Amino acid sequence: MGQTSEDTTRNKAPTIPSLDPDRVSLIEEAGLTLKQLEPLGVKIYGADVRSDLPEPIIEALEQEMANRGFIVFKHQRDLSPEELINASKWWGAREIHSTHGIHPATPDRNRHIFRCSNNSRYGILGVGPQWHNDGSFEAATFSHSAYYMARAPEHGGGTHFAHQGAGFDALPKEKQDFWQRLVSVNSASCVTHPVVHTHPISGRKSVWLHLGMTGAVLERLPEYGLSIEELQTLPATADNLRLLTPDEMKQLFNDYNDLLNESFEKGYGIRYHYDTGDLLFIDNWAVAHRASPEAHMPAEQQGLRIMDRVTIKARQNLAPHFGLPTYINMNGPHPFNKDGVWQTGGVGFRWKDDIRMQN
Template identity: 55%
Template sequence: MTDNPTRLPPIDPDRAAIIARAGGTIDALDPIGAAVSGIDLTAPEAIPPEVVEALEHEMAHRGFIVFRNESELSPDDFLRASVLWGGRELHSTHGVHPQTPGGNPHIFRLSNDERHGIPDVGPQWHNDGSFLPATFSHAGYHIIRPAENGGGTHFAHQGLAFDALPADKQERWQRLFSVNSASGVVHPLVHRHPVSGRNSIWLHLGMTGAVLEKLPDQDGFRLLTADELTALCQDYNAILNAGFENGYAAAFEYGENDCVFIDNLAVAHRASPEAHMPVEQQSLRIMHRSTVKGAQDLAPRFGLPQHVPIDGPTPDARGVWQGGGVGFRWSADIPMRN
């Protein structure tokens, strides 16, 4: 481990050797993520199980891996590669754009031109599937057409972000639980990653309808007030943004035919502002996204249920209890579509 707690250790040499025996290489990206070459995603079913396991473990530790593909991937290649990880099954809840190849319901087609894909998705830090008890384990991004003038994805390592919090916030955030505004599903604000073992923060800044706090010295819970929830969301946004300077966040730009897979319990993501700029400024951008079934519930502690009736009456008139739509608006001047 490096001396700096907000820096990741190098690639595990034993896992690198397993990948090398299959003709591949894996190299750490700075400051997070890893790049893979020599592994053929046009035949993902032929990748040896021990190589899949090694790649999945590195993804859990480094947040994401990018395959620099020498051969062009078909939509089916991309989807078959997506289910190498996590729950090993596609779980798709999105709309299908008319330009989606074959109308495939497992491809979420994104673009900065609504004629080619769904625009304006994911402007705030989030993890996919926050409306589900078992949130998506992984997500995939296959760039079909990278914009000529930038327009990538921001990734932030949520384990390193927890490490960067002051001790008092680490303690308090472990007593906080978010309520999804669309479904009422409850998730911990801090969870222990099932593979890396890191304490990791986890909050959807575009779909949170309430946050419950476990009282520190007694039984029971309270709802955060509007001022408290605003401050929490701003702090969460700030600690992830700080990763760009402090070594745990990356502004990733796609190259032609890149395929990125993320561990959805290890990194938060958001579209870069440039990704949503009009075609006249950035050129056309098209990307396909996949989502993978969760392997286990992201369950709350202290006896909290996995679901609460967020569309029903508030249990505490002093706190925020907001169902539907994009949830609590913690800043008046930011886009909230997710």
């Protein structure tokens, strides 16, 4: 029986797997207690991250991070910089990958800690107001990030998370097909990333787009009779690539922003509120995030907020499809359609004028 028009446009319901019972048993045998958050995330009680976890436990938790987006070790007050960094080395390539500046209030002026705050005396102001993934200007985009709440404010100031695999599932079929043929080019570093990638641990197709540092998006034109998977393995040329135009870029960026904004109502997003001593690790290839609006309120209104971030090296590049190179030089002429967007510089393409970008 052939497909109906409704069948071809219907998208799968967004799904986030529950905790795996076998992994839960293994982790609990080590003395930890897990609490599944809804619809994503996991809280962990009974751990002291100052002591190394056994390798099988680390592997099980990394798998759960890939499936459910993030984990939170509760009650980890007064971690030293070395203790925070050592715990961060459990994931990804087991190395820290730091690209940020150092605020004067950073503990021990440690170069691997990016200190954020709502008071300029204590950290960098205004970080991450829009949806993003950390380190999108890198070829090997950070596999994981640590967020350590050294001091939680009295009145909110959390982080929003959206599951990018479930986000892909929520797209209509025609947009799934279109987005899988797109590759973004970072306006600052010229690095290329697929707009849809397959997560290396979970195996899920996941959306990926930097809303603040993208200078171009290339479309691999479809070819009759070839599936998306077949297209992705074939080398692209200037004849079967085109740049999205300004109107198409605005549509794509607004659609992506709307997709993540809708995650809270459609069951693949969460607004997480921190307690002092929370150590939260995200799988940076599985979830996008942004600071809540309250996180940027002055300390006089919400209380002082101090968060330390550590970023972890990935085992591999987030490589584009279609045989495209890891970097495309945006500083010279391009062989694509002249009505397409090709914009260099750190601010990237401005898809909306009334929002602030600082990631």
